[in-house]
Amino acid sequence: LAKTTQPISMDSYEGQEVNITCSHNNIATNDYITWYQQFPSQGPRFIIQGYKTKVTNEVASLFIPADRKSSTLSLPRVSLSDTAVYYCLVGDLYNFNKFYFGSGTKLNVKP
Amino acid sequence: NAGVTQTPKFRVLKTGQSMTLLCAQDMNHEYMYWYRQDPGMGLRLIHYSVGEGTTAKGEVPDGYNVSRLKKQNFLLGLESAAPSQTSVYFCASSYTLQGASNQPQHFGDGTRLSIL
Numbered sequence: 001l002a003k004t005t006q007p008i009s010m011d012s013y014e015g016q017e018v019n020i021t022c023s024h025n026n027i028a029t030n031d032y033i034t035w036y037q038q039f040p041s042q043g044p045r046f047i048i049q050g051y052k053t054k055v056t057n058e059v060a061s062l063f064i065p066a067d068r069k070s071s072t073l074s075l076p077r078v079s080l081s082d083t084a085v086y087y088c089l090v091g092d093l094y095n096f097n098k099f100y101f102g103s104g105t106k107l108n109v110k111p
Numbered sequence: 112n113a114g115v116t117q118t119p120k121f122r123v124l125k126t127g128q129s130m131t132l133l134c135a136q137d138m139n140h141e142y143m144y145w146y147r148q149d150p151g152m153g154l155r156l157i158h159y160s161v162g163e164g165t166t167a168k169g170e171v172p173d174g175y176n177v178s179r180l181k182k183q184n185f186l187l188g189l190e191s192a193a194p195s196q197t198s199v200y201f202c203a204s205s206y207t208l209q210g211a212s213n214q215p216q217h218f219g220d221g222t223r224l225s226i227l
Contacts, residue, residue: 034215043115043201043218044154087153101146101153 004088009106018075020105022088025069030092033064033071038085038104047086048073075107083109113137117202117219124192124226132187132222134202142205143185144169144216145177147198154201160185192226199223 005023012018024033032051036044048055050062050071061074075082085104115136124130134143141162146154146169156169160179174196176188185204189196205216 036216042220043203044216045218046215049215101155103151103153 004090004102006088006102006105008103009108011108011110012078013110014079015077018078018107020073020086021070023070024090027068027090028092031090033062034089035062035073036087036089038087044087078109080109080111083107115202115204115217115219117222119222121223126192126194126226128192129190130192132200134185134219135183136204137183138204138217140204140206143179144203145185145187146201146203147171148201149198194226197224197226
């Protein structure tokens with residue numbers, strides 16, 4: 001059962017790149033790593049998912065080292081609207097395996 | 112498309128009362144989930160369903176019951192509400208289990224429930 005550990009909060013300024021790291025020491029072979037974003041009074045929203053190495057989409061990049069015991073969500077040039085809570089999840093996509101959202105990382109972007 | 116719709120958005124109950132939260136999705140997803148989120152914490156899975164007519168327990172199922180009589184609807188029931196069940200409840204659905212990158216979990220905007 002792969003629990004995750006993330007920093008409780010992070011501060012950044014507009015225009016900066018932000019990297020949020022998630023530790024998952026007990027990740028299993030079939031587990032994927034998924035990141036969600038949550039704004040106040042809204043449900044979480046999918047950002048990115050990966051298994052190994054690097055994944056990039058239009059909003060973020062996900063870096064996963066070879067041992068897969070951690071992962072880093074990278075948000076390029078953040079804006080005020082990126083202020084939110086970011087959750088890292090680890091779990092098997094095809095066999096239901098409990099997965100934890102954890103407490104997430106509160107990102108505060110300042111002007 | 113509306114996506115995932117939760118009703119009601121807010122509710123206040125007295126201890127011992129019962130109620131049902133409704134979740135409806137219009138994306139033809141097989142999998143549906145109910146989570147609760149307490150202040151400063153992440154989401155915890157209460158129950159989930161892998162298809163019409165099936166349900167299963169998640170991490171914190173005690174005090175809740177669920178039903179999935181129709182594919183598009185997933186109901187969460189509290190038979191005898193307790194103050195410890197004060198929380199924000201989120202429903203989600205997905206095409207695959209947990210959600211793949213091209214078919215992630217879609218969440219509703221939550222139901223804020225207070226038990227006095």
